[in-house]
Amino acid sequence: MFDWLQHFADWLIYTVFKVGAESHLGTALNFFVYDTLKILILLFFVVFIMGIVNAYFPVERLKEYLNKKKLYGLEYFFSSVFGAITPFCSCSSVPLFIGFVQGGIPLGVTFSFLITSPLVNEVALAMFLGMFGVKATLIYAVSGIVLGTIGGWLLGKFNLEPLLSDWVKKILDNKMQHGQYEGVKQTFYQRLPEISRGAWDIVKGVLLYVVIGIAIGAAMHGYVPENFFNTYLGGDQWWTVPLAVLVAVPMYANAAGIVPIIQVFVAKGVPLGTAIAFMMATVGLSIPEATLLKKVMSLKLIAIFFGIVTLCIILSGYLFNLML
């Protein structure tokens, strides 16, 4: 599909700039040009498609749906799926959380949404598609959704309500059914310009991270020796998965910047499962997110939330390494 892009990159670097195909610099530059263009094209399309999906399934509709239907446990799964298709902005997580709780949705189900939302997002998917291909992307998306489902279900088993902030409890005490969702009456074609503008905005927003991430990745590709990580970082030893996850939890990185670097890790010998677990911990959990959640939960609840999700990510890391 992207052959023409590779030809373009070859032509630009080897013919126009006359950098040798055999040199480190040549390979690195070629890799940089090819990957940046490919990722940007994919990013636009994935975000665009997600935008269309999203216009039809706004989060208010999910709230109403979860509220009205008896789903016999499937609500965790639905909540998780919706988390995946909703565009995530970390600053929206608190209003979303309150909105759900206020609407009478159980805490566990709300957590399912909260876990998957940052984990599986359009930028992460596009980056994965560009760097690891369709199979790895599907594994990432499906496991993210499963992780949210199981994590939320586990958290729902605890008695967590007393651990919310006082003002949130007050909201819980008088749950209201106000604010019925009114769908915007617009035809598909009326929405299209807005959706593509939105997609463009997101691409512009992460452009810098993509370029920096790929630049670092390209540099590492050319200069880090083959099997470097195997030799120096233990490769597939059992403790690499928990270590990678624990290092990644406090870190906050944009999916756009982190995937190209992870791709180099994989190319140089880190198992894909370990890399995916690392990625999940980086985008799914972070100190800034904990700070935001502090407004609605006690530290203890945040610790339980982070603890369970971390555990799930570590377990899935092992699972990927077994499967892949």
Place this chain on the structure above:
Amino acid sequence: MSKVIKILGTGCPKCQSMTGVVQNVISENNIDATIEKVEDIMEIMKYNVMTTPALVIDDVITIKGRVPSKDEVLALLN
């Protein structure tokens, strides 16, 4: 009559770009309006929005969860 515009958001980049768009529209078209940024989460929740940024004009929520275009804001203000 002067309009009261409120921008609800906890200060994320999207909220800032919404503020920028609204400010531009107001100054370019000489619209009589005041902009107020509501950053306190408890205040925001009173409006019952789940996605930020949200644009509130004279206490009516007009846009939520996305950054509008200039034309859109202008249409809403007229």
